[in-house]
Amino acid sequence: MQNVNFSIPSDEVMAAGHLGCAGCGAALAMRLALKALGRRTILVVPACCWSVIDGPAPYSAAGVPLMHTPFASAAAAASGVRAALDFKGDTETTVCAWAGDGGTFDIGIQALSAAAERNENILYICYDNEAYMNTGVQRSSATPLGAWTTTTPRAHLKDRPKKDLAQIMVAHEVPYVATATVAYPDDLVAKLQRAAQIRGTRFVHLLAPCPPGWKIPSEDAMKVARLAVATRVFPLVEVEPGRPWRLTVVPPEADLEEYLRAQGRFRALLDDPAALARVRAAIGERWQRITRLAHD
Numbered sequence: 342m343q344n345v346n347f348s349i350p351s352d353e354v355m356a357a358g359h360l361g362c363a364g365c366g367a368a369l370a371m372r373l374a375l376k377a378l379g380r381r382t383i384l385v386v387p388a389c390c391w392s393v394i395d396g397p398a399p400y401s402a403a404g405v406p407l408m409h410t411p412f413a414s415a416a417a418a419a420s421g422v423r424a425a426l427d428f429k430g431d432t433e434t435t436v437c438a439w440a441g442d443g444g445t446f447d448i449g450i451q452a453l454s455a456a457a458e459r460n461e462n463i464l465y466i467c468y469d470n471e472a473y474m475n476t477g478v479q480r481s482s483a484t485p486l487g488a489w490t491t492t493t494p495r496a497h498l499k500d501r502p503k504k505d506l507a508q509i510m511v512a513h514e515v516p517y518v519a520t521a522t523v524a525y526p527d528d529l530v531a532k533l534q535r536a537a538q539i540r541g542t543r544f545v546h547l548l549a550p551c552p553p554g555w556k557i558p559s560e561d562a563m564k565v566a567r568l569a570v571a572t573r574v575f576p577l578v579e580v581e582p583g584r585p586w587r588l589t590v591v592p593p594e595a596d597l598e599e600y601l602r603a604q605g606r607f608r609a610l611l612d613d614p615a616a617l618a619r620v621r622a623a624i625g626e627r628w629q630r631i632t633r634l635a636h637d
């Protein structure tokens with residue numbers, strides 16, 4: 342079941358002269374997101390790579406108004422922007438909180454949970470590069486089991502699973518939750534266009550490869566993100582209340598090791614058969630859980 346009847350808007354809202362690294366998944370994610378959301382969008386961005394990618398004032402690559410906020414407060418600040426627009430009678434502009442995984446899974450989760458519980462009329466997009474990349478690759482709760490980061494070095498690889506934030510957001514009973522990745526742009530744009538039409542808190546978890554942090558060549562970013570989906574590491578789903586989960590793209594299955602071998606951050610894991618087996622089992626169990634939710 343793919344979102345096939347779809348074409349990506351040609352309007353380039355984001356400027357080419359951004360400050361992202363070569364192959365940056367987060368920069369491509371924003372380019373695609375703004376194509377989907379259009380120019381009537383206000384971005385609210387906490388401390389993250391995008392605080393830098395956007396460029397130093399007075400320059401801004403985003404092409405739409407972008408408000409920088411402290412690390413923990415993306416969802417609260419977006420709620421405030423929404424309230425101000427509503428007060429002015431502007432109900433058309435999309436308010437989009439745009440935050441990294443550290444700013445979402447860890448430090449921003451309180452504000453996000455509170456906004457979701459109030460069902461604030463905001464779109465929250467977490468671009469997930471699976472670590473605190475802007476400050477030099479520290480582990481977050483979105484870092485996958487078995488991954489290397491500077492705070493989970495070779496002898497102490499991440500020994501906890503990636504926090505399942507999509508499930509946490511579904512548990513808030515918000516009107517729209519989806520996962521997406523830059524490697525499936527049609528699916529990503531279709532989901533954001535759908536989310537933009539819904540009122541209330543919408544949450545999109547967007548996997549965005551980071552070549553320096555994942556230790557991959559910059560030209561491999563798309564290939565690796567595609568493999569994340571094919572290996573069931575990052576299933577692409579869409580969830581609306583009262584309906585079964587929908588798996589939107591299910592490519593032919595690829596072997597997990599192909600995904601892991603493509604990335605330097607898993608080199609130590611690949612040398613440890615017991616740890617590798619644990620990772621494989623965890624991914625299999627989560628995939629089973631999601632397919633059950635999709636078939637109920």
Ligand SMILES: Cc1ncc(C[n+]2csc(CCOP(=O)(O)OP(=O)(O)O)c2C)c(N)n1
Binds near residue numbers: 367390441442443
């Ligand atoms: C309260 C606070 N603590 C720490 C920092 C330093 N800091 C800025 S960006 C960042 C990492 C953000 O990680 P993430 O949200 O995953 O975004 P990424 O950099 O990976 O894009 C950190 C730790 C800060 N700005 N504010």
Ligand SMILES: [Mg+2]
Binds near residue numbers: 443469470473474
């Ligand atoms: Mg990050």
